[in-house]
Amino acid sequence: MSYRDYVIAAYAVFAVVLLWDYLAPRLQVRAALRAARLRATRAAAARAEPTELQR
Amino acid sequence: MTPAWKAPPFPPAPGLAPCADWYPCGFMRGPMCAATAQATMSPLIRWFHQLGSPPYFDRFAARWAPWAYLLGLATMAVGVYGALFQVPADYQQGDSFRILYIHVPSAWMSMAVFGLMAFYAAIALVWRIKLCEILAMACAPSGAAFTLITLATGSIWGKPMWGTWWDWDPRLTTELILLFLYLGVMGLYAAIDDRRNAARAAGLLAIVGVALLPVIRWSVVWWNSLHQGQTIRMFGESSMDASMMAPLWWMVVGTHLWFVGSLLARARADNLRREAGKDWVAKLSTGGAR
Secondary structure (H helix, E strand, C coil), X not given: CCCXXXXXXXXXXXXXXXXXXXXXXXXXXXHHHHHHHHHHHHHHHHHHCCCCCCC | CCCCCCCCCCCCCCCCCCCCCCCCCCCCCCCCCHHHHHHHCCHHHHHHHHHCCHHHHHHHHHHHHHHHHHHHHHHHHHHHHHHHHHCCXXXXXXXXXXXXXXXXXXXXXXXXXXXXXXXXXXXXXXXXXXXXXXXXXXXXXXXXXXXXXXXXXXXXXXXXXXXXXXXXXXXXXXXHHHXXXXXXXXXXXXXXXXXXXXXXXXXXXXXXXXXXXXXXXXXXXXXXXXXXXCCCCCCCCCCCCHHHCHHHHHHHHXXXXXXXXXXXXXXXXXXXXXXXXXXXXXXXXXXXXX
Protein backbone atom coordinates (compact mmCIF):
# COMPACT_ATOMS: atom_id res chain seq x y z
CA MET A 1 0.00 0.00 0.00
CA SER A 2 1.91 3.01 -1.24
CA TYR A 3 -0.61 5.81 -1.81
CA ARG A 4 2.37 7.88 -2.88
CA ASP A 5 0.33 10.20 -5.11
CA TYR A 6 -2.04 11.05 -2.27
CA VAL A 7 0.87 11.84 0.05
CA ILE A 8 2.53 14.03 -2.60
CA ALA A 9 -0.74 15.85 -3.28
CA ALA A 10 -1.31 16.53 0.43
CA TYR A 11 2.21 17.85 1.01
CA ALA A 12 1.95 19.96 -2.17
CA VAL A 13 -1.26 21.59 -0.87
CA PHE A 14 0.49 22.27 2.43
CA ALA A 15 3.47 23.88 0.67
CA VAL A 16 1.37 25.99 -1.71
CA VAL A 17 -0.90 27.36 1.02
CA LEU A 18 2.07 28.22 3.26
CA LEU A 19 3.78 29.88 0.31
CA TRP A 20 0.70 32.05 -0.16
CA ASP A 21 0.71 32.74 3.58
CA TYR A 22 4.29 33.96 3.25
CA LEU A 23 3.91 36.00 0.07
CA ALA A 24 0.58 37.73 0.73
CA PRO A 25 1.70 39.90 3.69
CA ARG A 26 4.98 40.77 1.94
CA LEU A 27 3.04 42.04 -1.06
CA GLN A 28 0.68 43.96 1.24
CA VAL A 29 3.60 45.65 3.02
CA ARG A 30 5.18 46.52 -0.31
CA ALA A 31 1.89 47.97 -1.62
CA ALA A 32 1.39 50.00 1.58
CA LEU A 33 4.91 51.45 1.39
CA ARG A 34 4.53 52.24 -2.32
CA ALA A 35 1.24 54.04 -1.62
CA ALA A 36 2.91 56.01 1.18
CA ARG A 37 5.82 56.92 -1.10
CA LEU A 38 3.44 58.18 -3.81
CA ARG A 39 1.50 60.13 -1.22
CA ALA A 40 4.73 61.73 0.07
CA THR A 41 5.79 62.59 -3.49
CA ARG A 42 2.43 64.21 -4.20
CA ALA A 43 2.59 66.16 -0.94
CA ALA A 44 6.12 67.38 -1.74
CA ALA A 45 5.05 68.44 -5.25
CA ALA A 46 2.05 70.30 -3.86
CA ARG A 47 4.30 72.15 -1.38
CA ALA A 48 6.77 73.10 -4.12
CA GLU A 49 4.06 74.48 -6.42
CA PRO A 50 3.63 78.26 -6.00
CA THR A 51 0.27 79.26 -4.63
CA GLU A 52 -2.00 81.84 -6.28
CA LEU A 53 -0.81 84.57 -3.87
CA GLN A 54 2.87 83.77 -4.45
CA ARG A 55 2.36 84.09 -8.20
CA MET B 1 17.01 58.53 29.97
CA THR B 2 16.98 60.33 26.62
CA PRO B 3 13.51 60.49 25.10
CA ALA B 4 13.31 59.87 21.37
CA TRP B 5 10.31 62.15 20.93
CA LYS B 6 9.98 65.78 21.87
CA ALA B 7 6.73 66.97 20.37
CA PRO B 8 3.74 66.22 22.61
CA PRO B 9 1.05 64.20 20.82
CA PHE B 10 -1.66 66.14 22.68
CA PRO B 11 -1.75 69.12 25.02
CA PRO B 12 -0.87 68.33 28.64
CA ALA B 13 -3.77 67.72 30.97
CA PRO B 14 -4.41 70.53 33.44
CA GLY B 15 -2.65 70.07 36.76
CA LEU B 16 0.26 68.08 35.38
CA ALA B 17 3.78 69.34 35.82
CA PRO B 18 5.19 70.62 32.53
CA CYS B 19 7.73 68.27 31.12
CA ALA B 20 9.71 68.24 27.90
CA ASP B 21 9.67 64.49 27.60
CA TRP B 22 6.64 62.94 26.05
CA TYR B 23 5.74 59.41 25.35
CA PRO B 24 4.39 58.92 21.82
CA CYS B 25 1.65 56.41 22.41
CA GLY B 26 -0.31 58.81 24.56
CA PHE B 27 0.65 57.20 27.84
CA MET B 28 -0.05 60.13 30.08
CA ARG B 29 -2.87 59.39 32.43
CA GLY B 30 -1.40 59.36 35.92
CA PRO B 31 -0.30 62.06 38.35
CA MET B 32 3.25 62.00 36.98
CA CYS B 33 4.58 62.98 33.61
CA ALA B 34 5.08 60.26 31.02
CA ALA B 35 8.87 60.30 31.16
CA THR B 36 8.83 59.76 34.92
CA ALA B 37 6.32 56.97 34.54
CA GLN B 38 8.46 55.38 31.87
CA ALA B 39 11.54 55.53 34.06
CA THR B 40 9.83 54.00 37.08
CA MET B 41 7.88 51.14 35.47
CA SER B 42 9.26 47.65 35.08
CA PRO B 43 11.06 46.86 31.81
CA LEU B 44 8.40 44.33 30.79
CA ILE B 45 5.52 46.76 31.34
CA ARG B 46 7.51 49.49 29.58
CA TRP B 47 8.10 47.19 26.60
CA PHE B 48 4.38 46.36 26.55
CA HIS B 49 3.49 50.05 26.41
CA GLN B 50 6.12 50.70 23.77
CA LEU B 51 4.68 47.90 21.63
CA GLY B 52 1.45 49.89 21.46
CA SER B 53 3.27 52.58 19.51
CA PRO B 54 2.72 51.94 15.74
CA PRO B 55 6.31 52.86 14.70
CA TYR B 56 7.76 50.70 17.46
CA PHE B 57 5.54 47.77 16.49
CA ASP B 58 6.53 48.18 12.84
CA ARG B 59 10.21 47.93 13.74
CA PHE B 60 9.53 44.99 16.04
CA ALA B 61 7.52 43.07 13.41
CA ALA B 62 9.95 43.85 10.59
CA ARG B 63 12.80 42.57 12.72
CA TRP B 64 11.30 39.38 14.12
CA ALA B 65 8.89 38.12 11.43
CA PRO B 66 11.69 36.82 9.13
CA TRP B 67 13.32 34.99 12.05
CA ALA B 68 10.04 33.35 13.02
CA TYR B 69 9.46 32.30 9.40
CA LEU B 70 12.99 30.95 9.12
CA LEU B 71 12.85 29.01 12.40
CA GLY B 72 9.41 27.69 11.50
CA LEU B 73 10.61 26.57 8.07
CA ALA B 74 13.70 24.86 9.49
CA THR B 75 11.68 23.08 12.19
CA MET B 76 9.06 21.95 9.69
CA ALA B 77 11.80 20.75 7.32
CA VAL B 78 13.08 18.45 10.09
CA GLY B 79 9.52 17.27 10.73
CA VAL B 80 8.77 16.63 7.05
CA TYR B 81 12.04 14.72 6.62
CA GLY B 82 11.19 12.51 9.58
CA ALA B 83 7.59 12.07 8.42
CA LEU B 84 8.50 11.06 4.86
CA PHE B 85 11.80 9.21 5.24
CA GLN B 86 12.32 8.03 8.82
CA VAL B 87 9.00 6.90 10.20
CA PRO B 88 7.90 3.39 9.09
CA ALA B 89 4.67 2.91 7.14
CA ASP B 90 1.56 2.12 9.15
CA TYR B 91 0.60 -1.55 9.17
CA GLN B 92 -3.00 -0.76 8.19
CA GLN B 93 -2.92 2.54 6.29
CA GLY B 94 0.44 2.15 4.60
CA ASP B 95 2.13 5.38 3.54
CA SER B 96 -1.12 7.36 3.49
CA PHE B 97 -0.84 7.87 7.24
CA ARG B 98 2.11 10.23 6.56
CA ILE B 99 -0.50 12.87 5.72
CA LEU B 100 -1.19 12.95 9.47
CA TYR B 101 2.02 14.96 10.01
CA ILE B 102 0.60 17.96 8.18
CA HIS B 103 -3.09 17.34 8.79
CA VAL B 104 -3.04 17.17 12.58
CA PRO B 105 -0.76 20.18 13.29
CA SER B 106 -2.81 22.25 10.82
CA ALA B 107 -6.05 21.18 12.49
CA TRP B 108 -4.70 22.13 15.91
CA MET B 109 -3.53 25.47 14.53
CA SER B 110 -6.89 26.15 12.89
CA MET B 111 -8.57 25.99 16.30
CA ALA B 112 -5.79 27.58 18.35
CA VAL B 113 -5.57 30.58 16.01
CA PHE B 114 -9.31 31.10 16.22
CA GLY B 115 -9.10 31.07 20.02
CA LEU B 116 -6.23 33.56 19.92
CA MET B 117 -8.14 35.78 17.50
CA ALA B 118 -11.14 35.84 19.85
CA PHE B 119 -8.83 36.58 22.80
CA TYR B 120 -7.28 39.58 21.03
CA ALA B 121 -10.73 40.71 19.87
CA ALA B 122 -12.05 40.58 23.43
CA ILE B 123 -9.13 42.69 24.70
CA ALA B 124 -9.66 45.13 21.82
CA LEU B 125 -13.38 45.41 22.58
CA VAL B 126 -12.94 45.92 26.31
CA TRP B 127 -9.82 48.11 26.46
CA ARG B 128 -9.90 49.58 22.92
CA ILE B 129 -6.26 48.68 22.32
CA LYS B 130 -5.59 49.34 18.65
CA LEU B 131 -2.74 46.86 18.38
CA CYS B 132 -5.01 44.07 19.64
CA GLU B 133 -7.54 44.94 16.91
CA ILE B 134 -4.75 44.67 14.35
CA LEU B 135 -3.47 41.38 15.78
CA ALA B 136 -6.96 39.88 15.95
CA MET B 137 -7.61 40.71 12.31
CA ALA B 138 -4.15 39.46 11.30
CA CYS B 139 -4.99 36.05 12.82
CA ALA B 140 -7.89 35.46 10.42
CA PRO B 141 -6.09 34.84 7.09
CA SER B 142 -3.47 32.58 8.68
CA GLY B 143 -6.13 30.65 10.57
CA ALA B 144 -8.15 30.30 7.38
CA ALA B 145 -5.02 28.99 5.61
CA PHE B 146 -4.51 26.31 8.28
CA THR B 147 -8.20 25.39 8.14
CA LEU B 148 -8.01 25.06 4.36
CA ILE B 149 -4.94 22.81 4.70
CA THR B 150 -6.81 20.71 7.27
CA LEU B 151 -9.83 20.26 5.02
CA ALA B 152 -7.83 19.63 1.85
CA THR B 153 -5.35 17.18 3.36
CA GLY B 154 -8.16 15.44 5.24
CA SER B 155 -10.05 15.06 1.98
CA ILE B 156 -6.97 13.69 0.21
CA TRP B 157 -6.40 11.26 3.09
CA GLY B 158 -10.07 10.30 3.14
CA LYS B 159 -10.22 9.19 -0.48
CA PRO B 160 -7.96 6.11 -0.12
CA MET B 161 -9.08 5.32 3.45
CA TRP B 162 -12.81 6.01 3.36
CA GLY B 163 -13.35 5.73 -0.39
CA THR B 164 -14.71 9.26 -0.64
CA TRP B 165 -13.31 12.79 -0.84
CA TRP B 166 -15.97 14.24 1.43
CA ASP B 167 -18.64 13.19 3.87
CA TRP B 168 -21.03 15.32 5.92
CA ASP B 169 -19.47 13.90 9.04
CA PRO B 170 -19.71 16.02 12.25
CA ARG B 171 -15.94 16.65 12.45
CA LEU B 172 -15.61 17.57 8.78
CA THR B 173 -18.73 19.72 8.79
CA THR B 174 -17.78 21.67 11.91
CA GLU B 175 -14.29 22.27 10.52
CA LEU B 176 -15.90 23.58 7.31
CA ILE B 177 -18.06 25.92 9.40
CA LEU B 178 -14.85 27.13 11.07
CA LEU B 179 -13.48 28.03 7.63
CA PHE B 180 -16.70 29.94 6.88
CA LEU B 181 -16.34 31.78 10.19
CA TYR B 182 -12.79 32.80 9.30
CA LEU B 183 -13.99 33.99 5.89
CA GLY B 184 -16.84 35.83 7.60
CA VAL B 185 -14.42 37.66 9.92
CA MET B 186 -12.19 38.60 6.99
CA GLY B 187 -15.15 39.67 4.86
CA LEU B 188 -16.69 41.78 7.61
CA TYR B 189 -13.38 43.48 8.32
CA ALA B 190 -12.96 44.30 4.63
CA ALA B 191 -16.56 45.45 4.15
CA ILE B 192 -16.58 48.39 6.58
CA ASP B 193 -14.57 51.48 5.65
CA ASP B 194 -13.75 52.66 9.15
CA ARG B 195 -10.96 50.31 10.31
CA ARG B 196 -11.76 50.51 14.00
CA ASN B 197 -15.49 49.89 13.58
CA ALA B 198 -14.67 47.08 11.15
CA ALA B 199 -12.32 45.44 13.63
CA ARG B 200 -14.91 45.71 16.40
CA ALA B 201 -17.66 44.13 14.29
CA ALA B 202 -15.42 41.35 13.02
CA GLY B 203 -14.00 40.84 16.53
CA LEU B 204 -17.50 40.33 17.88
CA LEU B 205 -18.09 37.61 15.28
CA ALA B 206 -14.81 35.98 16.34
CA ILE B 207 -15.85 36.01 20.00
CA VAL B 208 -19.23 34.46 19.22
CA GLY B 209 -17.56 31.90 16.96
CA VAL B 210 -15.45 30.54 19.82
CA ALA B 211 -18.50 28.48 20.80
CA LEU B 212 -17.72 26.28 17.79
CA LEU B 213 -14.31 25.19 19.09
CA PRO B 214 -15.52 22.71 21.76
CA VAL B 215 -18.05 21.37 19.25
CA ILE B 216 -15.21 20.60 16.81
CA ARG B 217 -13.11 19.12 19.59
CA TRP B 218 -15.82 16.81 20.96
CA SER B 219 -17.70 16.11 17.71
CA VAL B 220 -16.11 12.67 17.40
CA VAL B 221 -17.29 11.84 20.93
CA TRP B 222 -20.78 13.33 20.84
CA TRP B 223 -21.86 11.86 17.51
CA ASN B 224 -21.20 8.73 15.49
CA SER B 225 -18.42 9.83 13.21
CA LEU B 226 -16.60 8.48 10.21
CA HIS B 227 -13.60 10.46 11.43
CA GLN B 228 -11.42 8.57 13.85
CA GLY B 229 -11.45 9.45 17.54
CA GLN B 230 -8.67 11.13 19.47
CA THR B 231 -5.36 9.47 18.59
CA ILE B 232 -2.83 11.85 20.08
CA ARG B 233 -3.04 13.12 23.62
CA MET B 234 -0.96 15.89 25.14
CA PHE B 235 -1.47 14.35 28.55
CA GLY B 236 -1.89 10.61 28.80
CA GLU B 237 -1.07 7.78 26.49
CA SER B 238 -1.51 8.24 22.74
CA SER B 239 -2.77 5.38 20.61
CA MET B 240 -0.01 6.12 18.09
CA ASP B 241 3.29 4.33 18.55
CA ALA B 242 6.03 6.39 20.21
CA SER B 243 8.40 5.78 17.28
CA MET B 244 6.00 7.75 15.06
CA MET B 245 5.57 10.75 17.37
CA ALA B 246 8.80 12.77 16.99
CA PRO B 247 8.07 14.28 13.52
CA LEU B 248 4.63 15.28 14.73
CA TRP B 249 6.04 17.40 17.55
CA TRP B 250 8.56 18.97 15.16
CA MET B 251 5.66 19.90 12.89
CA VAL B 252 3.59 21.24 15.78
CA VAL B 253 6.43 23.53 16.90
CA GLY B 254 7.20 24.49 13.28
CA THR B 255 3.63 25.50 12.46
CA HIS B 256 3.47 27.59 15.63
CA LEU B 257 6.68 29.42 14.73
CA TRP B 258 5.47 29.90 11.18
CA PHE B 259 2.23 31.36 12.49
CA VAL B 260 4.15 33.86 14.65
CA GLY B 261 5.99 35.06 11.52
CA SER B 262 2.76 35.28 9.56
CA LEU B 263 0.96 37.10 12.36
CA LEU B 264 3.72 39.70 12.69
CA ALA B 265 3.97 40.22 8.92
CA ARG B 266 0.20 40.57 8.45
CA ALA B 267 -0.16 42.84 11.47
CA ARG B 268 2.67 44.99 10.13
CA ALA B 269 0.91 45.33 6.76
CA ASP B 270 -2.36 46.36 8.43
CA ASN B 271 -0.52 48.74 10.77
CA LEU B 272 1.11 50.44 7.77
CA ARG B 273 -2.23 50.75 5.97
CA ARG B 274 -3.87 52.30 9.03
CA GLU B 275 -1.01 54.74 9.57
CA ALA B 276 -0.73 55.61 5.86
CA GLY B 277 -0.86 59.38 6.34
CA LYS B 278 1.70 59.60 9.17
CA ASP B 279 5.18 61.03 8.86
CA TRP B 280 6.95 57.90 10.08
CA VAL B 281 5.36 55.84 7.30
CA ALA B 282 6.37 58.46 4.71
CA LYS B 283 9.95 58.36 6.02
CA LEU B 284 9.94 54.58 6.01
CA SER B 285 8.60 54.43 2.45
CA THR B 286 11.32 56.73 1.18
CA GLY B 287 14.03 54.74 2.95
CA GLY B 288 14.28 57.14 5.87
CA ALA B 289 14.45 56.41 9.59
CA ARG B 290 13.37 52.88 10.52
